[in-house]
Amino acid sequence: xxxxxxxxxxxxxxxxxxxxxxxxxxxxxxxxxxxxxxxxxxxxxxxxxxxxxxxxxxxxxxxxxxxxxxxxxxxxxxxxxxxxxxxxxxxxxxxxxxxxxxxxxxxxxxxxxxxxxxxxxxxxxxxxxxxxxxxxxxxxxxxxxxxxxxxxxxxxxxxxxxxxxxxxxxxxxxxxxxxxxxxxxxxxxxxxxxxxxxxxxxxxxxxxxxxxxxxxxxxxxxxxxxxxxxxxxxxxxxxxxxxxxxxxxxxxxxxxxxxxxxxxxxxxxxxxxxxxxxxxxxxxxxxxxxxxxxxxxxxxxxxxxxxxxxxxxxxxxxxxxxxxxxxxxxxxxxxxxxxxxxxxxxxxxxxxxxxxxxxxxxxxxxxxxxxxxxxxxxxxxxxxxxxxxxxxxxxxxxxxxxxxxxxxxxxxxxxxxxxxxxxxxxxxxxxxxxxxxxxxxxxxxxxxxxxxxxxxxxxxxxxxxxxxxxxxxxxxxxxxx
Numbered sequence: 001x002x003x004x005x006x007x008x009x010x011x012x013x014x015x016x017x018x019x020x021x022x023x024x025x026x027x028x029x030x031x032x033x034x035x036x037x038x039x040x041x042x043x044x045x046x047x048x049x050x051x052x053x054x055x056x057x058x059x060x061x062x063x064x065x066x067x068x069x070x071x072x073x074x075x076x077x078x079x080x081x082x083x084x085x086x087x088x089x090x091x092x093x094x095x096x097x098x099x100x101x102x103x104x105x106x107x108x109x110x111x112x113x114x115x116x117x118x119x120x121x122x123x124x125x126x127x128x129x130x131x132x133x134x135x136x137x138x139x140x141x142x143x144x145x146x147x148x149x150x151x152x153x154x155x156x157x158x159x160x161x162x163x164x165x166x167x168x169x170x171x172x173x174x175x176x177x178x179x180x181x182x183x184x185x186x187x188x189x190x191x192x193x194x195x196x197x198x199x200x201x202x203x204x205x206x207x208x209x210x211x212x213x214x215x216x217x218x219x220x221x222x223x224x225x226x227x228x229x230x231x232x233x234x235x236x237x238x239x240x241x242x243x244x245x246x247x248x249x250x251x252x253x254x255x256x257x258x259x260x261x262x263x264x265x266x267x268x269x270x271x272x273x274x275x276x277x278x279x280x281x282x283x284x285x286x287x288x289x290x291x292x293x294x295x296x297x298x299x300x301x302x303x304x305x306x307x308x309x310x311x312x313x314x315x316x317x318x319x320x321x322x323x324x325x326x327x328x329x330x331x332x333x334x335x336x337x338x339x340x341x342x343x344x345x346x347x348x349x350x351x352x353x354x355x356x357x358x359x360x361x362x363x364x365x366x367x368x369x370x371x372x373x374x375x376x377x378x379x380x381x382x383x384x385x386x387x388x389x390x391x392x393x394x395x396x397x398x399x400x401x402x403x404x405x406x407x408x409x410x411x412x413x414x415x416x417x418x419x420x421x422x423x424x425x426x427x428x429x430x431x432x433x434x435x436x437x438x439x440x441x442x443x444x445x446x447x448x449x450x451x452x453x454x455x456x457x458x459x460x461x462x463x464x465x466x467x468x469x470x471x472x473x474x475x476x477x478x479x480x481x
Contacts, residue, residue: 002152003062004145007050008161008169009071009087014094018044026084031093038096045097049186053157054098056184058106065152067108068145069094069115070138070165072128082127087161091115116141118165131164138172146176153177159186174201179229202232207477210249214470216309219253233477240274241476248476251283252469256305258298260287279472286465292329292347293457296322300453301464304446312423316413320378322449323406326456327381334388338376352376352384362387378410402452408432409445 007013011027016034018041024030034041047054057064073088095115101107118137120126126133146154154177158166174181179202206229213222226233226245234242247270254263264287273280286294303318328338332347337356340349351373358370364383367374374380382403389396408431416423429441432448450461 002065002149003057004066004068004149004152004154005053005057005064005157006068006142006154006169006173007053007070007157008159008165009069009091009094010049010160010162010165011085011087011090013047013049013087013160014090014097015046015048016041016044017046027090028084028086028088031087031089034093035089035096038093042097042100045093047094047097049160050094050098050157052186053155053184057155062153062155064108065112065149067098067113069113070161070169071115071117073117073125074127075125086125086128088115088117129162129164131167134162134164134168135172138168139175142169142172142176146180153180153182155182155184157184157186159184171201178202179232202229203235206233210245211470211474211477214249214252214473217256217305217466219249219256223249223253236479237477238480241276244270244273244276244280245473245476248280248469248473251287252466252473255287255298255465255469256302258295258302260290263287276472276476279468283465283469292325292332293459294462296326296329296453296457297462298465299325300446300449300461301466303449304464305466307442307446312425312428313413313416316409316416316423316428319406319409319445319449320413322453323403323410324378324381326403326452327378327385328376330385330456331381331388334385334392336384336388339373350375352380360387361391399452399455402448402455405432405448406452 011021014031014034015021019030019034019037021027021030024033034045069091071087071091073086074083076083092115095110095113098108098113099110116137118126118128118134120133121136121140126137128134142154154173156169156173158169161169170183174183181202206225209225210222210233213219213225223246226249230246234245247266250266251263254260254266264284267280267284270280290298299318299322303315303322306312306315306318328336328347335356337353338346338349339351339353340346341351345353354370354373357364357367357374364374364380364387366380366383376384386400389400409428412423412427412431425439425442428445429437429439432445433441453461
């Protein structure tokens with residue numbers, strides 16, 4: 001493992017029994033004296049915090065590419081007596097000790113040891129107890145370091161320095177290195193502890209990312225985020241919930257693309273779902289041999305989802321799917337028969353059954369050659385439905401009118417297939433509600449689809465499966481109280 005050790009330097013990080021600190025007026029003065037007597041006292045120095053971190057890494061055979069020491073050096077003219085506690089010279093002393101190998105770790109080449117001085121954007125040394133300053137400084141330097149070392153793990157030794165330095169290193173380091181972050185705390189009398197604080201800092205935004213992806217139906221992106229950062233995302237989650245996340249997101253992705261068979265297989269891999277078993281069973285049942293009415297409802301919800309996130313071209317595709325498949329459903333309800341390209345009867349076949357057509361008391365406008373199969377496109381299905389309704393003396397004028405109101409949207413989508421123009425809300429509005437319509441008129445299209453569905457299928461539109469999936473996802477991502 002290539003690793004970086006990043007340490008805050010405080011007044012407790014280097015000591016010398018032969019040179020007590022209480023004889024001096026501050027850390028700056030003590031460290032200057034210690035450096036002046038370095039050769040004499042070198043065997044007396046100790047690194048009670050950083051030394052433990054180095055020992056921890058050595059035990060795990062972790063090779064250090066670089067050591068970063070973060071210290072303070074405030075101008076005396078600005079800081080007054082506060083500059084007496086600065087650790088700039090302490091960091092220099094620590095660097096010499098590390099290079100000489102006086103810690104429980106092999107000597108580190110001097111060119112692999114750096115000292116960073118907490119500074120503002122103009123390079124002026126600043127107050128190490130200033131939370132905002134320390135955080136901004138660490139964000140700048142650590143982000144650049146993370147980009148320069150894209151394959152390195154960053155060990156953050158956060159026990160030294162001021163509380164502001166600890167907070168800054170923890171937050172900025174975790175943000176910069178992400179899943180490559182390891183946080184080390186060094187208690188005074190025990191071995192170093194690898195904290196889960198970094199994971200917890202990352203877990204919340206990563207979970208929010210997955211939830212945001214799901215809210216915009218980007219389930220494939222949510223799956224990728226989960227697989228790349230699974231250990232962090234699932235930290236502190238109920239283990240039973242954690243193992244259900246990937247199957248649920250995979251299910252949602254396949255279902256959003258109308259791949260019901262793959263959606264079902266995704267849930268089959270989940271195994272027992274514990275407290276969420278009933279919800280998983282219901283989701284599985286919905287994609288197991290779904291009937292035509294259920295699939296039509298799915299198209300309405302798919303259209304609504306795409307309109308919500310502004311995918312207007314894809315939205316038009318769903319409108320066309322809904323209208324044409326609704327016409328086919330209504331024709332099937334009235335006895336129409338279809339054949340596939342292998343000339344076998346098939347309710348989803350692209351051709352009307354010629355034998356069935358011959359038995360009808362009417363002739364369709366486009367059926368000009370009885371020796372050839374008649375392709376059942378939208379126009380043919382619309383005319384066929386009207387003739388079947390008339391033949392049966394049904395009163396469905398309102399339904400036909402409602403379906404016909406989608407006609408200009410269908411035409412708009414077909415035009416787009418042959419052009420390179422974009423799709424805007426205003427275009428949808430005017431195709432649906434007329435040339436003078438305002439953009440907000442497009443908001444009425446999805447409710448219109450729902451109304452047509454309910455009128456044609458004789459039942460309320462079921463609840464959106466995606467809202468239920470996302471609500472379940474939110475519960476799975478919630479750590480136990």
